[in-house]
Amino acid sequence: MRFIGSKTSLLENIDMVISENTTGNENIFCDIFSGTGAVARYFKPRYEVHSNDALHFSYVIQKATVENNIKPSFSKLRNIGIFDPFKFLEETQIQILDYNDDNYFITKNYTPHDNCERMYVSNKNAARIDFIRNTIEAWKKENLLTELEYYYLLAGLIEGVPSVSNITGTYGAYLKHWDKRTFKDLEMARLDVINNNRNNKSYNTDANKLIEEISGDILYLDPPYNSRQYAPNYHFLETISKYDYPEIRGVTGMRQYDDLKSPFCIKNEVYDAFEDLISKANFSNIVMSYSTDGLMTSDKIEKTLKKYGIEETYKMYSIPYRQYMSKKTKQTECLYEYIFFIKKNIPIKSTFDFIGMPSDIKPIISDTKKYIKSPLNYIGGKYKLLPQILPHFPNYIGTFVDLFSGGCNVAINVSANRIICNDINKKITELFEVFKNTELSEILYQIKSRITEYELSKENEEGFKRFRDFYNLTQNPIDLYTLACYSFNYQFRFNNDLEYNNPFGRNRSQFSDNMEHNLISFVSKLQKLNVEFSSKDFTQISLDNLTPEDFIYCDPPYFITTGTYNDGNRGFKDWKAEQEYALYDYLDRADKKGIKFALSNVVQHKGKVNEILLDWAKKYTVIDLNYNYSNSSYNTKKGESREVLIINY
DSSP, X not given: OOOTTOOGGGHHHHHHHHHXXXXXXXXXXXXXXXXXXXXXXXXXXXXXXXXXXXXXXXXXXXXXXXXXXXXXXXHHHHHTTOXXXXXXXXXXXOOOSOTTOTTOHHHHHHSOBTTBOOOSSOHHHHHHHHHHHHHHHHHHHTTOSOHHHHHHHHHHHHHHGGGGOOSSSSSSSOOSSOOGGGGSOOOOOOOOOOOOXXXXXXXXXXXXXXXXXXXXXXXXXXXXXXXXXXXHXXXXXXXXXXXXXXXXXXXXXXXXXGGGOOGGGOTTTHHHHHHHHHHHOOXXXXXXXXXXXXXXOHHHHHHHHHHHSOGGGOEEEEEEEEEEEOTTTOOEEEEEEEEEEEXXXXXXXXXXXXXXXXXXXXXXXXXXXXXXXXXXXXXXXXXXXXXXXXXXXOSOOSEEEETTOTTOTTGGGOOOSEEEEEOSOHHHHHHHHHHHHSOHHHHHHHHHHHHHHTTOOSSOHHHHHHHHHHHHHHOOHHXXXXXXXXXXXXXXXXXXXXXXXXXXXXXXXXXXXXXXXXXXXXXXXXXXXXXXXXXXXGXXXXXXXXXXXXXXXXXXXXXXXXXXXXXXXXSSOOOOHHHHHHHHHHHHHXXXXXXXXXXXXXXXXXXXXXXXXXXXXXXXEEEEEOOXXXXXXXXXXXXXXXXXXXXXX
């Protein structure tokens, strides 16, 4: 759906600002000017989401995709023989005999016939909208739909209407000729639903009233920024949503909207409304999107935020949004989207409200957007498995020991008082130590300086080779990261003399915007953690100072697979049966001391079975994970793998 001020293209920027300025322990996220719900849905895998909008059609979409956690089963409709309500609503034969029938409000008022000139939708699609809307309402009255089934079907209709509407973007006016899209048959949207197992809530009210009743950890604000009121621009969808047979007026058939006028669209009222909202916000973090051509100036926004927030935490980010040509000056100007951030002195809420689950059990959330991703492409990295692994970790961890930390995907996402990251690859641990102790701005400066100096790109192989030679002479850790960004598969590979020897990643590898975002998020979080790095053989990590409140996680080289980290040809110790037995002995000794552990491993791979692991694991709990390594770089032929997590608690 095309929507005024939609933030779909800015989601990653908003995510970056939140990741850079929050701890990762925040629970409740509120999108209080939700619109079509793009921001609320984006952050739903990570937080309990509260969304709101004054427009009813927006509320319907939020009820269906934000508050709702499952795709409906429509069991009562099935009992009467309607197994696919979408197909039934789209394909049932209908015929309108009287274009002035009040029961067909859209057909009567928004498609051309003897008594109407409006051209919002074609005759057949107007009739279809009315049929669908009347049928959904009838099913509801007959108790054939649950509340969320009702909203899910209605949202599917609302999301389908714009694709057959005879408009340029909004419903403030219609075209005087039929656009080609209007000749299509209306299709309802089958909306995706993410289940985050949390008690999400959706509201349909004025933001300045709602702010007095809610609280949370992150308040996201995307208020209207110019004088264009939303209600008249989306009156057609609002009428379909409410289907309340309103009195309409004017050429466009506008419904009355005096009660929906936003003060954020009125120059003389916007600052008072904004200050009222910020002053009453009972949220520990405030994030706000606003445009450079908005009614409020950035200076006054800053002044208000600092008045009610913690001044030293204030930040403003300027993001080039789009280019446009001024009709008067014929000069190209750049429109920026601001993202503001500030903290308020309000404690973070400490508990989730998981629906229907005991308080001591964490749900498995199936979307990795909840987690920070390592900036390193390290073979065997567990980023994609985090939603399955982390929910099994203890609720409280004193010291977390990542025995084979690799790219630190697990350690960076764990909540613990103290973290120890150990890996035999000293090159990697040195890099993380530099990331931990160097200002982020300096890290980015060094990376971009090398890119400029050696003219690094996806095509310049000679520049890459010169830079690789330079690194092998100087061994600067940040240069190693930059070099890997332009290497084949972004991997870290060394010869037996510990010289970097990964080839050029032609036409694929580069320091992209997405990689920069991952790096910023990772380093920002890393620098907040109580973490230390070591490069020892795992047997040298002492158990003496660990207690039952501590936790060991192991992701060792896999005995029955071969990667560049365990083939014995890269300057690092290879992994054989001797190391396999030594690890199990180490974990048995930890178990006897009452120390909890979790071990990631592969039991079966390409016809091979790790019998040593299977025999040892009989005394512990084995959890199967849903992941297949058939596409990993060390496995060029497809084959089934059985990935497991083994725990002793």
